[in-house]
Amino acid sequence: MESIGTLGGILNLWGPAQLGCGRRAVASGAVEYQALYRKYRPQTFEDVIGQSHVTSTLAREVAEGHVAHAYLFAGPRGTGKTTTARILAKALNCENRAADGSPDNICPSCVAITEGHSLDVMEMDAASHNSVDDIREMRISVTTVASASGARRVFILDEAHMLSKAAGNALLKTLEEPPDGVHFVLATTEPYKLLDTIRSRSQRFDFHTISIESLAAHLGRISDLEGYRSDAVALTAVARHALGSARDALSLLEQVAALGNGVVDPTGVNRALGLADGDAFATLVDAIDAQDAKSALELVARLASEGADLRRFVSEAVGFFRGVFLAHYAPNLAEIADEPAEVLHAWNQASERLPASDVLRAVDIMGESLIKLREGREERLMLELAMIKLTRPETSSDPAALQARLDRLERRVSANPPESRDPGPEVRSAPEPVVTTPAERSPVDPPFDPPPAFVDESPERPMELVEAAAPLDAGEPEARSRVEPTFAQFEAAWPALFAGLRDLLGARRWALFRETEPAAVEGSTLVIGVKHDFHLRALVADDSTAKIVATRAGDLLGGDVAVAFRATDGEAAPVAAEPEVPCGP
Amino acid sequence: MSDQMRLFGDVVGHQRVLELLAREVAAPANAYLFVGAAGVGKATVARRFSALLLCPEAGGHTGECRSCRRVMSAAHPDLIEPDARQGLGVDQARSTIHQASLSPVEAARKVFLFDDAGTMTDQAANALLKTLEEPTATSVFVLVAEFEEQLPTTVASRCRTIHFGRVGEPMLVSALVERGVEEAQARVVAGLAGGRPGLAFSLLHSDAASAFRQQWLAVPSRASSRPGESFRLAAEMLATVEPLLEDAGEELPKDERMRRRGRLALLSAGLELVASWYLDAAAVQLGGPIRNKDVPLAMLTSVTPGDAVTRAERTLDAAVDLEANLRPQLLLADLFADLALD
Numbered sequence: 001m002e003s004i005g006t007l008g009g010i011l012n013l014w015g016p017a018q019l020g021c022g023r024r025a026v027a028s029g030a031v032e033y034q035a036l037y038r039k040y041r042p043q044t045f046e047d048v049i050g051q052s053h054v055t056s057t058l059a060r061e062v063a064e065g066h067v068a069h070a071y072l073f074a075g076p077r078g079t080g081k082t083t084t085a086r087i088l089a090k091a092l093n094c095e096n097r098a099a100d101g102s103p104d105n106i107c108p109s110c111v112a113i114t115e116g117h118s119l120d121v122m123e124m125d126a127a128s129h130n131s132v133d134d135i136r137e138m139r140i141s142v143t144t145v146a147s148a149s150g151a152r153r154v155f156i157l158d159e160a161h162m163l164s165k166a167a168g169n170a171l172l173k174t175l176e177e178p179p180d181g182v183h184f185v186l187a188t189t190e191p192y193k194l195l196d197t198i199r200s201r202s203q204r205f206d207f208h209t210i211s212i213e214s215l216a217a218h219l220g221r222i223s224d225l226e227g228y229r230s231d232a233v234a235l236t237a238v239a240r241h242a243l244g245s246a247r248d249a250l251s252l253l254e255q256v257a258a259l260g261n262g263v264v265d266p267t268g269v270n271r272a273l274g275l276a277d278g279d280a281f282a283t284l285v286d287a288i289d290a291q292d293a294k295s296a297l298e299l300v301a302r303l304a305s306e307g308a309d310l311r312r313f314v315s316e317a318v319g320f321f322r323g324v325f326l327a328h329y330a331p332n333l334a335e336i337a338d339e340p341a342e343v344l345h346a347w348n349q350a351s352e353r354l355p356a357s358d359v360l361r362a363v364d365i366m367g368e369s370l371i372k373l374r375e376g377r378e379e380r381l382m383l384e385l386a387m388i389k390l391t392r393p394e395t396s397s398d399p400a401a402l403q404a405r406l407d408r409l410e411r412r413v414s415a416n417p418p419e420s421r422d423p424g425p426e427v428r429s430a431p432e433p434v435v436t437t438p439a440e441r442s443p444v445d446p447p448f449d450p451p452p453a454f455v456d457e458s459p460e461r462p463m464e465l466v467e468a469a470a471p472l473d474a475g476e477p478e479a480r481s482r483v484e485p486t487f488a489q490f491e492a493a494w495p496a497l498f499a500g501l502r503d504l505l506g507a508r509r510w511a512l513f514r515e516t517e518p519a520a521v522e523g524s525t526l527v528i529g530v531k532h533d534f535h536l537r538a539l540v541a542d543d544s545t546a547k548i549v550a551t552r553a554g555d556l557l558g559g560d561v562a563v564a565f566r567a568t569d570g571e572a573a574p575v576a577a578e579p580e581v582p583c584g585p
Numbered sequence: 586m587s588d589q590m591r592l593f594g595d596v597v598g599h600q601r602v603l604e605l606l607a608r609e610v611a612a613p614a615n616a617y618l619f620v621g622a623a624g625v626g627k628a629t630v631a632r633r634f635s636a637l638l639l640c641p642e643a644g645g646h647t648g649e650c651r652s653c654r655r656v657m658s659a660a661h662p663d664l665i666e667p668d669a670r671q672g673l674g675v676d677q678a679r680s681t682i683h684q685a686s687l688s689p690v691e692a693a694r695k696v697f698l699f700d701d702a703g704t705m706t707d708q709a710a711n712a713l714l715k716t717l718e719e720p721t722a723t724s725v726f727v728l729v730a731e732f733e734e735q736l737p738t739t740v741a742s743r744c745r746t747i748h749f750g751r752v753g754e755p756m757l758v759s760a761l762v763e764r765g766v767e768e769a770q771a772r773v774v775a776g777l778a779g780g781r782p783g784l785a786f787s788l789l790h791s792d793a794a795s796a797f798r799q800q801w802l803a804v805p806s807r808a809s810s811r812p813g814e815s816f817r818l819a820a821e822m823l824a825t826v827e828p829l830l831e832d833a834g835e836e837l838p839k840d841e842r843m844r845r846r847g848r849l850a851l852l853s854a855g856l857e858l859v860a861s862w863y864l865d866a867a868a869v870q871l872g873g874p875i876r877n878k879d880v881p882l883a884m885l886t887s888v889t890p891g892d893a894v895t896r897a898e899r900t901l902d903a904a905v906d907l908e909a910n911l912r913p914q915l916l917l918a919d920l921f922a923d924l925a926l927d
Contacts, residue, residue: 035614038719077742127711128675128682162711189739248742251614255745258608271601274748293871301874309748374734376622376908377901378779379751381860385897388867388890395867395894495882499869502886514883
């Protein structure tokens, strides 16, 4: 048995202490590793978490000797159906059963059932033995085989929903009136698939998904037993992701612990699950509030580079915005949401920032993206698309988007009279982008009176300057100081500047402006090269273009700048020259 | 780098996943579910992980030993791979259950590798449930699927689910450069592959990759609402795939089914390029970062952000419809007509 020797070698290499994982030695001398959810399968009624409505009833029935002949255990995955069925079998057969109906787990019968070789407990996989022949075989065993040592015989049919119709019907008579001492337990995740006639012959118990709180407590106990170093926040996060299933929770816990060498902390949970870190949603809320597509897109880039699972991010986001929506309309949030205080706090905070219509839109958009991601679309493109739609309602034309824009306007009008616009209590890390809600946007004229500008209209001068005044937007909380950007900064800001101007300038000025490029920076004056003499003259003649450009450039560069237009290469190009930049269709 | 990581040496990206798996080898869970987009490397990792699980050598995992070599060529007696080509039915599930009850032939355990677990029928999945949950101590199941939702939740709940995201573009570029690809070509190929190393490798030796990218990026400015023109454009775009398929010939098996898959993967890569063009158009006007830096700004700004968003969505929808066995030319022509601005 060379192989076992080397397996032992591998185990030594990693060392049980280092991994802190559960193993138990089996008779052959090989080392069997058991997943936590098998190792810590509850062995008494009290150990089963979150199902006291089932387990206490069953315990009492056992204690009082009123055990039904057929039970139906229904409930979602990982809530304890099979486990409870096995405990029931043990309790029925235990030699030293406690007064409250619990098995002692040390008598030979209990041990045999725990180890799975009892002759009195037949656990059948109804999914792979679902034919009528399998059921007939079982019926023969039910009716003809006497129990060993007079014990009660328990037949557990797991995944009972997979029984074929014929098999289900073949079972009916036996299920209704089994011989003395025979009990059936049918366990299923999908009770509605069972025949009505089966359901009516059995006592039904519904298992519920387990609350986050009790799951987290359970995880805490197990991680102490396993010697993990765990913290409460991390355990709660694991519990939340298990969606009420103890099995999922333990699998996740094991995964996190394996990755973190026995340490279970929030970073480890995020890493194991590919989750975004906690402030991703705060950033997203800020971005939606400020209509800041840029920071939302940068958030996606950051998540992608950190290796976060973007699909999971989207599904988390649906959950988050649902919570924020609840926070809007439910004053008793703490009672209806099964979440820790920090999460509730985050929801409440976000609900103060975003109007309900925005939140509802976010739920819709993220939900729709989630469905589309499941169909196999590329995650990053899909998420970026959702981000643009979320932060800029004007890019979609559905009624919800219009409603969101209206609400935003109303809010702005009622909250901030135009004279004293408050920048808001929060300090945002990103500079507030130019407000470009279409209703507010005035592409034709800048919102302030043109200050006296130096305009030299003589066409023979090689360089023509238009000085534009500092942006006088009343909303600016403080006057900006003049900055002297480098040419590299100017070039870096150019794409955003250029792109943003299309709407600000309006069609006519844009036509003149579109064939320009950065030429130089002189002090705090940005010099923009213009290719055609004709355009240059028109741009210079109309100083509002320069003012709009200067305002926008000032926003991007974080200070006051002036703008000047100049012919490319210092000489006027012939008007008839072929444009170098290809035009769109 | 631990010994276990060495066998994963040629996997691109997925660092987090590989670390996790390397730790798991000593004490594997009873079942794993690998999920992620096609071509990101799930099957590659799954096979190497199986090799690690079956390898008799405690240290020095280089994939050189006899056991590992046989796993790589799918000839190890303890590596059982149900054939998913005709879909995984309940009969295959039953025979798997039977095999799982047997002892391993020579290694310390048996590995059951389901490469296309998503094709499993509901009955097969249900039949496997009990075996997945409590297999014999010597069995490990590795299921590979594109999405978790392809399998019933009861199956996913019994498996340790491992997500494979797309590989970041910088990572893919540097991986290609490490393998001796010129940087310029590596960038083009990585940009095309959209984080799928599998696709990137099959495009590596193609001179046509750069042309392919340019042609697809030109689609937004060429799209026309005149049916004749959109049909011609669709035919032209379909043709862009052929030189790449020819070049990838050595990597792609001759199998017609694989060629069809390759063609679809390339077409959807092309459509994703078009979608990224529109996303850039929206992003640049809203002040966001752009990804196709060589597209002239004046062209990107010729579309309003709203139009760009709807067109990006439309394009991504078309990429999914491709899989549904439509005639690609009709689908593309329809799409291009919708993309037109006039």
